[in-house]
Amino acid sequence: MWRRLLLRGTTCLLQVEDPNFLHQRHISSLCLRLVTQRLIHRPPAAPSVLRFPGAGYFLANNETRAYKKDTKSTVELPVCPITVTDIKQYIRSKDIPFHDGYSCLHIPSIFVESSARKDSFSLFIDKTTGQFLCKDTLVEGSWEDLQDCLEVMQKEEQDFLSPHVLLGYPESVEEQEERERELREVQRIWSSSVPLTDVPEDEAQLIKTMFQIPKVSNATLKKFGVRLFKPTKSLVFPWFGGPDSSLKGVKLLSAQNTDTDKVTYNEATVPKCSSYYNLFGLPLVNRMDSELVLTGHELDTLAVSQATGLPSVALPRGVSCLPPILLPYLEQFKRVTLWLGEDIRSWEASKIFSRKLGLRRCSLVRPGEYQPSPVEALAQGKNLSRIIKASIPAAHKSIVSFKQLREDVYGELLNTEQVAGVKWMRFPELNRILKGHRKGELTVFTGPTGSGKTTFISEVALDLCMQGVNTLWGSFEINNVRLAKIMLTQFAMQRLEENLEQYDFWADKFEELPLYFMTFHGQQNIKTVLDTMQHAVYLYDINHVIIDNLQFMMGQENLTVDKFAVQDHIIGAFRKFATNTSCHVTLIIHPRKEEDDRELQTASIFGSAKASQEADNVLILQEKKLVTCPGRRSLQVTKNRFDGDVGIFPLDFIKTSLTFSAPIKGKHKLRKVPIKPDDEEVEGHEVAPKKDDIKKDKAEKSNKTKKTPRPVKSPTTGK
Numbered sequence: 001m002w003r004r005l006l007l008r009g010t011t012c013l014l015q016v017e018d019p020n021f022l023h024q025r026h027i028s029s030l031c032l033r034l035v036t037q038r039l040i041h042r043p044p045a046a047p048s049v050l051r052f053p054g055a056g057y058f059l060a061n062n063e064t065r066a067y068k069k070d071t072k073s074t075v076e077l078p079v080c081p082i083t084v085t086d087i088k089q090y091i092r093s094k095d096i097p098f099h100d101g102y103s104c105l106h107i108p109s110i111f112v113e114s115s116a117r118k119d120s121f122s123l124f125i126d127k128t129t130g131q132f133l134c135k136d137t138l139v140e141g142s143w144e145d146l147q148d149c150l151e152v153m154q155k156e157e158q159d160f161l162s163p164h165v166l167l168g169y170p171e172s173v174e175e176q177e178e179r180e181r182e183l184r185e186v187q188r189i190w191s192s193s194v195p196l197t198d199v200p201e202d203e204a205q206l207i208k209t210m211f212q213i214p215k216v217s218n219a220t221l222k223k224f225g226v227r228l229f230k231p232t233k234s235l236v237f238p239w240f241g242g243p244d245s246s247l248k249g250v251k252l253l254s255a256q257n258t259d260t261d262k263v264t265y266n267e268a269t270v271p272k273c274s275s276y277y278n279l280f281g282l283p284l285v286n287r288m289d290s291e292l293v294l295t296g297h298e299l300d301t302l303a304v305s306q307a308t309g310l311p312s313v314a315l316p317r318g319v320s321c322l323p324p325i326l327l328p329y330l331e332q333f334k335r336v337t338l339w340l341g342e343d344i345r346s347w348e349a350s351k352i353f354s355r356k357l358g359l360r361r362c363s364l365v366r367p368g369e370y371q372p373s374p375v376e377a378l379a380q381g382k383n384l385s386r387i388i389k390a391s392i393p394a395a396h397k398s399i400v401s402f403k404q405l406r407e408d409v410y411g412e413l414l415n416t417e418q419v420a421g422v423k424w425m426r427f428p429e430l431n432r433i434l435k436g437h438r439k440g441e442l443t444v445f446t447g448p449t450g451s452g453k454t455t456f457i458s459e460v461a462l463d464l465c466m467q468g469v470n471t472l473w474g475s476f477e478i479n480n481v482r483l484a485k486i487m488l489t490q491f492a493m494q495r496l497e498e499n500l501e502q503y504d505f506w507a508d509k510f511e512e513l514p515l516y517f518m519t520f521h522g523q524q525n526i527k528t529v530l531d532t533m534q535h536a537v538y539l540y541d542i543n544h545v546i547i548d549n550l551q552f553m554m555g556q557e558n559l560t561v562d563k564f565a566v567q568d569h570i571i572g573a574f575r576k577f578a579t580n581t582s583c584h585v586t587l588i589i590h591p592r593k594e595e596d597d598r599e600l601q602t603a604s605i606f607g608s609a610k611a612s613q614e615a616d617n618v619l620i621l622q623e624k625k626l627v628t629c630p631g632r633r634s635l636q637v638t639k640n641r642f643d644g645d646v647g648i649f650p651l652d653f654i655k656t657s658l659t660f661s662a663p664i665k666g667k668h669k670l671r672k673v674p675i676k677p678d679d680e681e682v683e684g685h686e687v688a689p690k691k692d693d694i695k696k697d698k699a700e701k702s703n704k705t706k707k708t709p710r711p712v713k714s715p716t717t718g719k
């Protein structure tokens with residue numbers, strides 16, 4: 001029997017074998033099946049979406065909510081994008097009082113009985129996404145979930161709902177086991193580590209010297225609950241959270257002193273960094289505190305707190321991202337000072353994060369010689385309070401004088417290397433010409449049809465992503481599975497088809513990359529694409545978007561208008577996006593038809609001159625049609641706005657690994673660095689373990705040092 005269903009505004013036809021399918025449990029499993037088959041995005045949470053004739057509405061009262069973690073790194077726009085005005089209008093229509101906060105709207109929790117509500121406005125709705133979080137119960141969900149809940153409350157004439165009302169994805173057995181294993185690991189580390197105050201004074205001093213925190217007092221370490229895990233000489237930072245302030249996780253920090261007197265830190269978290277949402281220092285914040293210093297590191301928070309007495313919290317993944325799910329915890333502060341570190345990357349991150357936090361309450365500490373990171377400032381005996389007082393307001397006017405710019409200019413002159421951007425590990429020649437990959441730029445990339453544009457740009461982007469550049473792919477031509485397969489092959493630098501036993505090893509490492517995909521395929525509307533990009537920038541602090549390729553946005557536009565004008569409009573929109581969001585956009589554009597044996601030039605890019613005018617960089621994949629060397633490609637940089645250097649270098653394609661970056665005839669020999677006495681590792685590239693090691697690695701999988709941050713998908717609870 002066929003039944004028509006309306007799910008989140010989409011009509012679905014369902015074949016139903018069981019005539020009693022209207023029973024709650026059937027609907028719930030049916031919805032889950034639909035989700036697994038990706039027919040709908042997630043199970044509908046409540047009645048307004050399930051309109052069975054005569055069925056009334058449906059709530060899964062007995063189901064507990066548990067998001068399926070890390071499902072996919074795909075970015076999709078919410079079914080119906082909303083604005084803050086929509087949210088406000090809806091809330092008003094339900095007669096719910098609200099408080100207009102910085103990043104969120106605050107309403108009374110609907111998951112707590114009114115008599116038991118501790119805080120009258122403890123449910124936070126993200127103004128940008130509509131995502132909500134109830135701080136009292138830690139129930140969270142989408143804007144649609146919240147609307148559904150409110151509809152039910154109204155229909156039922158209830159003044160609160162059970163926190164278990166929302167349907168969730170049940171955890172798989174493996175997920176459950178993994179979670180339990182992680183919890184045991186957290187407990188094991190925590191109980192076998194000791195407070196630094198219990199360590200003999202000379203040993204404690206030695207540890208502090210090792211971590212270069214000689215001036216951080218025992219009292220401060222004790223106050224923040226920092227411990228020492230003796231087996232690895234690591235500092236342990238606890239994550240206490242949830243309504244019961246229980247131990248949710250730990251971060252282990254080890255220090256390594258280098259020849260240059262500088263210390264390098266290695267971090268490991270349990271649970272793994274993709275589910276680690278600790279705002280370290282939060283339990284010490286008072287409900288009435290209205291000022292906060294936000295740092296990029298736990299040690300910095302210790303330094304700020306000790307030197308200034310101000311409340312301070314550290315971001316769980318440093319400057320790489322500020323997950324929106326943490327924003328509700330920062331709503332109470334009228335003034336937030338962002339002091340994220342001592343380099344340009346921290347400075348750029350502080351500007352981006354302050355947009356999420358609300359510019360008007362944020363001020364930024366500009367890194368510089370006299371303003372190093374907080375922990376260094378403390379070690380150097382600087383006055384941290386004065387540095388914080390001298391921080392500059394994040395809100396800026398659109399017209400500025402040189403007086404306001406002079407510090408920026410000075411900073412750029414002082415840090416020329418950092419200003420030049422992230423260097424490629426696999427493409428030294430690109431570094432030589434372009435100097436690096438910079439935020440806010442537009443790169444236009446072209447090359448003959450089928451010459452390997454996607455393959456090449458995939459490796460170029462992967463290289464950056466492996467260094468922590470949060471990357472979003474918009475691949476309209478080839479689907480995400482194929483693209484991910486290319487990238488994974490390039491990542492592993494080998495044909496995985498022939499080494500399937502290594503698949504899990506590489507896939508596990510690949511999964512840790514801050515890499516996301518838009519789910520579009522085929523022709524797309526430019527506005528939808530830009531909205532999705534904007535959404536991803538907000539959620540995942542994307543730094544690099546790759547669009548493959550522009551021609552897939554042309555078809556949707558009104559083609560009675562001049563084709564070139566449409567293309568110019570699209571390029572202009574991407575240019576604006578790059579500038580406004582400080583995100584680098586790489587745009588692949590097909591060339592116009594040239595004669596086969598002619599090399600492409602900037603002017604060969606399809607369309608008018610707008611593409612090359614707007615672009616900061618123009619890259620061309622040249623294909624020489626030589627009989628002697630048919631597959632030979634070169635990469636030509638014909639425009640480089642940063643410093644004007646242009647040039648060309650040859651690319652040798654290795655079919656097994658789909659890479660272009662191998663050493664060229666001994667010219668760019670990579671140093672071999674042994675990692676084990678009997679193993680060799682090419683610089684910047686990992687070696688997969690032998691078959692036997694794979695099993696071991698799986699068992700120990702949890703959390704060895706992870707440098708690359710990962711997406712934000714699971715709740716703050718760390719559940």
Ligand SMILES: Nc1ncnc2c1ncn2[C@@H]1O[C@H](COP(=O)(O)OP(=O)(O)OP(=O)(O)O)[C@@H](O)[C@H]1O
Nearest residue numbers: 447448449450451452453454455456631633653658
């Ligand atoms: N230098 C090369 N030599 C030989 N084959 C290559 C080279 N680079 C890529 N290929 C292969 O050519 C095929 C097409 O590559 P790719 O899709 O990257 O090209 P493209 O320029 O993006 O194509 P299109 O013009 O259709 O967008 C792939 O199978 C790829 O593995």
